[in-house]
Amino acid sequence: MLEIKNLHASIDGKEILRGVDLVVPTGEVHAIMGPNGSGKSTLSYVLSGRDGYDVTEGEILFDGKDIVEMPAEERASAGVFLAFQYPLEIPGVATMTFLKAAMNAQRKARGEAELTTPDFMRRVKTAAEKLNVTQEMLRRPLNVGFSGGEKKRNEILQMALLEPKLAILDETDSGLDIDALRVVSEGVNALRDPGRSMLVITHYQRLLDHIVPDKVHVMSAGRIVRTGGPELALELEAKGYADYAGEAA
């Protein structure tokens, strides 16, 4: 599904990713952990195609195809989804309008017919109920006045509706209390699928109690420096990132 080879990326001339190698097979959930400033968020932006990052070397193979030159919106339609660490507030754009525009834009790009309004409403209703997203929230402008937990639930709602092949979850646990964390995690777990890969980026191990990964990678100074099973997260929780700090200059 996702194969990253020797990926180097910089922003404003400063190299942040310094040779990332990572393979996430179809249907697997991988976690990336690492100290602050190790390049985790940069990796999520570079994978989803944000402007402003220069990929200076390496490849990002998605379904076997290099997507480095592909614009963000085309990656999205191809099945890449990023759940933001800080979902943005967009005043004046109703959540429902946004959801419909996004779903239909992707369908259009893939040559599929646009959703009828009843079909769209039914899909939103089903997905929203599972995530405790109320009708009132859906009527409000996108993320405006939403609590941290509501914003994250809204991200997972979008993921459920857009049905990506690869979901990147950037610090989805940040700003969540225990109850909200459980709701969001259950939402993510419900979307685990043999055809869907996930990359869960987190600083803390607690998210991985809920979303148990197949593999854990440790990122430091712009590289993957260690890979292991779920037990690696527990080890990091116990020992901290001190062993890797030296590499995060």
Next chain:
Amino acid sequence: MNAEPRILRTQAEETLALEFAAARTQLPGSPAIAAARENAFAAFQKQGLPHRRTEAWRYTDLRALLRTVPPLAIGPTAEASVLADPLPGLDRARLVVVDGSFRPELSDLAGIDGVTIRPLVDLLQEGDARIGLQVASLNDAMVSLNSALMLGGVAIEVPAGVRIERAIEIAHVTTSAVASHVRNLVTVGDDASVRILETHVGPAGSAYQANIVTEATAGHRAKVVWAKLQSEGDASVHLGTLAVTIGTETAFDHLTLMIGAAISRSQTFVTYSGENARAGLFGATMLRGKQHADIALSVDHAVPNGASRELFKAVMDGRSEGVFQGRIIVRPDAQKTDGRMMTQGLLLSEDASFFVKPELEIFADDVQCAHGATSGEIDEDILFYLLSRGLPRAEAETLLVTAFLAEAIEGLGDEAIGEAFEQISRKWLAARGQEAA
């Protein structure tokens, strides 16, 4: 030296002087109106065309922008062609003014029983004392020029207590490269209610100049919704002025949508004559190419307990220039005035500019007045959020610009008009998206 003698006239000013000299005896009106025309033209000549040092016109230098003036439109033209409906689907009565003259045979007066509609020419002949009253103290050269050369337009009178649901449109249509000076008079009685639409259209590629002055009064406890659509031809000059006085407990809501013309200026002067009146003034401007559009606002709180809200949004693409000048005056007696003004510009291109000049003149001590102004580009973080969900860039920008303008358009509080105006903004954005694609 503190005086600045102006000896040299521009070519445009010379032409206007010759035209006034030739037309003065033919222009309609009673002897009193004829005398007023002379005074008005003298006032215009004294000031000349507004220029950079004319504070109220600072960013719209007509002396430089109006190199020439097209021939004056005199009397109704034979051609009765009316351009495409600028607001398709919106139900309203239509009063059609072609090249400066009211054309009853092109108008639709159904559904407004109780309202009196007359050609302004009739009032000019009678020497109606209301003509010129609202603009007497403006000291604005282009209004003076209009007072000198005004030809026709309509007079709308909504008697006391009459509440009209159907909107009434004054449709200003220009058919060829002429200069027209239109005067309208709108009188809304006590406890009356009315929705006025003001539209301005003309042919593309025609260098016509339209100077429209509308004088209005709203009595006590009246309710007035007023929406102006400036979608003039792309080579034209539009100068529009509305001067309105509102009475006790009156609600006056006004929206200006500026999308057309090469050079345009829309002035709104609101004076409070009674307490506890409320005015909401909103604007949405969409510019591209080399368009220049100036919105000038003056809100005069002359009595206590008045409230005003102003929200103006401008979107500028290409090399266009947007201007907003907003003045709130609070006179010494106007205690407990509550005025809030906000202007926001959205620049879609690096070559576009936005000039904003908020002015608060406060002479009372127990008031609440605030103003704010912002100018910026589309937020890159928000744009990426939309792109990352699969929205193409043009569609994402359209969504954001629509939302940006909607707040001002919806401020009017009239769903039908708001929807019709939003359609215009969507069309503008769709055309922009196609250019980008």
